[in-house]
Amino acid sequence: MPTTPDIKADLRIAVVGGGAAGFFAALNTAEKNAKARITIFEASHKPLQKVFISGGGRCNLTHACFDPLRLTEFYPRGQRELKSLFSRFQPKDTMRWFENHGLRLKTEGDNRVFPASNNSQDVIDLFLDIAEKYRINIRTRCRVASIRPEGGKFVIQTGEQPPQQFDVCILSTGYSPPGWKLAESLGHRVIQPVPSLFPFTVKSPVINGLQGISLPHAAGRLEIATEGKTRKFEAEGAILITHTGLSGPLIYRLSAWGAQALAQAAYQGTLQLDLLPSIGEQELRNQLEQLLLKAEAKKKLVNTGFERLPVRLWLSLLENSGANLEERCETIGKKTLNRLIENLKRLRLPISGKSPSKEEFVSCGGVSLKEIDFRTMESKKVPNLHFGGEIIDIDGLTGGFNFQACWSEGWAISESLGALR
Secondary structure (H helix, E strand, O other): OOOOOOOOOOEEEEEEOOOHHHHHHHHHHHHHOOOEEEEEEOOOOOOOHHHHHHHHHOOOOEEOOOOHHHHHOOOOEOHHHHHHHHOOOOHHHHHHHHHHOOOOEEEOOOOEEEEOOOOHHHHHHHHHHHHHHOOOEEEOOOOOOEEEEEOOEEEEEOOOOOOEEEOEEEEOOOOOHHHHHHHHHOOOOEEEEEEOOOOEEEOOOOOOOOOOOEEEEEEEEEEEEEOOEEEEEEEEEEEEEOOOEEEOHHHHHHHHHOHHHHHHOOOOEEEEEEOOOOOOHHHHHHHHHHHHHHHOOOOEHHHOOOOOOOHHHHHHHHHOOOOOOOOEHHHOOHHHHHHHHHHHHHEEEEEEEEOOOOOOOOEEEEEOHHHEEOOOOEEOOOOOEEEOOOOEOOEOOOOOHHHHHHHHHHHHHHHHHHOOO
16 A cells, blocks of 8 residues: 655645646545645646547547456456456446546447547547646646655756755656666666567568558467577468558567567567458368359450459469469469468468558556556555556557556555545
């Protein structure tokens, strides 16, 4: 449990970083504790910038998954810690909070939750209105240069301004090297942050020139050679061929789970794809033989299609399996047919790097989870120091999961501080 500050006077709380986790902690603490005098320090000119740009400007607030154990499966790191946290504050609670504060929500077919207005600014306006109601001091363009524990207080220095003292400090600086340096200055270990959720750069004749083609369901295995061994990661989902390689939910999942290994391997590896995971190999062989050797035997291969695949991808796979597209289907040999089946079920593609992505503001790494009490998000090393958001070593997939971790962490902080009356 947290060490109770001296609260003879009003409880002074510093929130370093005006993002989702820090803001949510501040708002909920203010609602629960009339003694709280809260200051948010934000280095940029506006708070809540990631809230503004998330979901293409619509703000994907959370994901309508209401089983805490199932919910943790969407987080490559922090599953054990989040299980306990989600048992106390999960997406159902998040949705109730926003609706109780006057923001109408909608749940889309894929369970992503957005404001009914499809406007992220409505979320920001709500937060700012609550902050004004409780007289939360928001200081923008105000980067914290140092935090020093002294006599049971936190002495915070910002630029040329005189230092200020606070009873409680919440570090929620997001993906921020200065934020991690502050955590290290307070004695915390920071696991090297690296990007997560990014497309792969792939150079292969199989997909060259096919940008824009997608498959709704594929299975993939990522193989990465690091430190003398090969690590393997598996996932399923849709894929999209881009002008630089591959993207889509399947690729994002593999990049998230393999983020640290990929960074160690300089983003080199091998991707093996099953383009038709819903059909077994023998059944696939039967269908191809029926198509090529019977139904369309007299057609040129270039004039054929396989209903399970986009035509351009089908023709590329045929050609890269050794087939002459100007010959008739019935001339396809056994070796070519075997190579085609191999490409359809075990297509191996070289990964030569990571491509830029709008999702790449998600990272893995940060303050070690072993040094945080997830009942309160308080440091195990420094009393009354709390952490929330991307500064810690937790990250989720796209779909509202990263924000949900922020809301749950912010709520846990507020429960702790709200009790200090």
